[in-house]
Amino acid sequence: MSSPLIHPHIPHVAVASACVLGEGTLWDHRTGTVYWVDIKNPGIWHYEPKTGKHDRVDAREPVGFLALTPDTDMVIAGFKSGLHRFHLWGGQIQPIVNPEPDKPGNRLNDGHVFPDGGLYFGTMDDSEKSPTGAFWRWDGKKLTCLREGITITNGPAFSPDGRTLYATDTLGRTVYAHDLNDGTLGPARVFVRFEEGWGYPDGMSVDEEGHVWICHWGDSRVTRFRPDGSIERILPVPTAQVTKCAFGGPDLTTLYITTAAIGRDATIDPMAGHLFAVETGIRGLPALIFHG
Numbered sequence: 001m002s003s004p005l006i007h008p009h010i011p012h013v014a015v016a017s018a019c020v021l022g023e024g025t026l027w028d029h030r031t032g033t034v035y036w037v038d039i040k041n042p043g044i045w046h047y048e049p050k051t052g053k054h055d056r057v058d059a060r061e062p063v064g065f066l067a068l069t070p071d072t073d074m075v076i077a078g079f080k081s082g083l084h085r086f087h088l089w090g091g092q093i094q095p096i097v098n099p100e101p102d103k104p105g106n107r108l109n110d111g112h113v114f115p116d117g118g119l120y121f122g123t124m125d126d127s128e129k130s131p132t133g134a135f136w137r138w139d140g141k142k143l144t145c146l147r148e149g150i151t152i153t154n155g156p157a158f159s160p161d162g163r164t165l166y167a168t169d170t171l172g173r174t175v176y177a178h179d180l181n182d183g184t185l186g187p188a189r190v191f192v193r194f195e196e197g198w199g200y201p202d203g204m205s206v207d208e209e210g211h212v213w214i215c216h217w218g219d220s221r222v223t224r225f226r227p228d229g230s231i232e233r234i235l236p237v238p239t240a241q242v243t244k245c246a247f248g249g250p251d252l253t254t255l256y257i258t259t260a261a262i263g264r265d266a267t268i269d270p271m272a273g274h275l276f277a278v279e280t281g282i283r284g285l286p287a288l289i290f291h292g
Helices: none
Strands: 012-015 022-028 033-038 043-048 053-058 063-068 074-079 082-087 093-097 106-113 119-125 133-138 143-150 153-158 164-169 174-181 189-193 200-206 212-217 221-225 231-236 242-248 254-259 275-279
Touching: 012 043, 022 063, 022 106, 022 200, 033 063, 033 242, 033 254, 043 063, 063 119, 074 093, 074 106, 106 153, 119 143, 119 153, 133 153, 153 200, 164 200, 174 200, 189 212, 221 242
Parallel strands: 022 242, 063 106, 200 242
Antiparallel strands: 012 275, 022 033, 022 254, 033 043, 043 053, 063 074, 074 082, 082 093, 106 119, 119 133, 133 143, 153 164, 164 174, 174 189, 200 212, 212 221, 212 242, 221 231, 242 254, 254 275
16 A cells, blocks of 8 residues: 655644634635634634734633624634624624533534535533533524534534535544435444544545545644545644644635644644644635525
């Protein structure tokens, strides 16, 4: 068997954000802006590559992900207490729905708008100890639980045709694939099981060719997996805890990558928590807008 390709370009620091737990990378093609969050030092960052401007807005509680809305100044944010509308510049919030009011130890962790119009997201035990997390779907009116019993959820992400959902059980070191039909999940099948020494699977993104880019928490890389689960290439990242990636830029070929500084010694891992960018030459899928 031949060795997988090593990506020829090393990611560079786009913004020295030093996030405690950077996550939720999201590109808004309408404004040319990349957004991401810091979960443990709650806040929402934004960066305009064209101008180099970047800033953050503080959040009142941990926030795990963002979703675009028709209003470019407003996002749906996955806070610890549930889904909220969040004004990007003023910080005002409007509660929408809390999927788990009976689980105060949980928080929302990762989410994505799917081609069927639904907002798919996961919850997790904030202490990372108990399997109290679940995957959910919200369409603006109805909240549906798709799968339960997971300690740390990541993803979900979808295939280019919208017929496959990828979801991660991080502590179980496994990324699953499900057939998806009208918001109904088929049985889980193993897409990728992380080997010892690979760290843990974290956030991911799917490109136009249907390959899945998965971040490695604890192993300084992003791996591009073919649709059959085999490794196509490895993208080294110059920090250990790689959390989430998303395609952006004018051609959707720049991969933006969030990382985490939590638990890291800055003298050993000085770039931990920064936002990175790298040119891939491969086009990603655009972030969809939630109209629910």
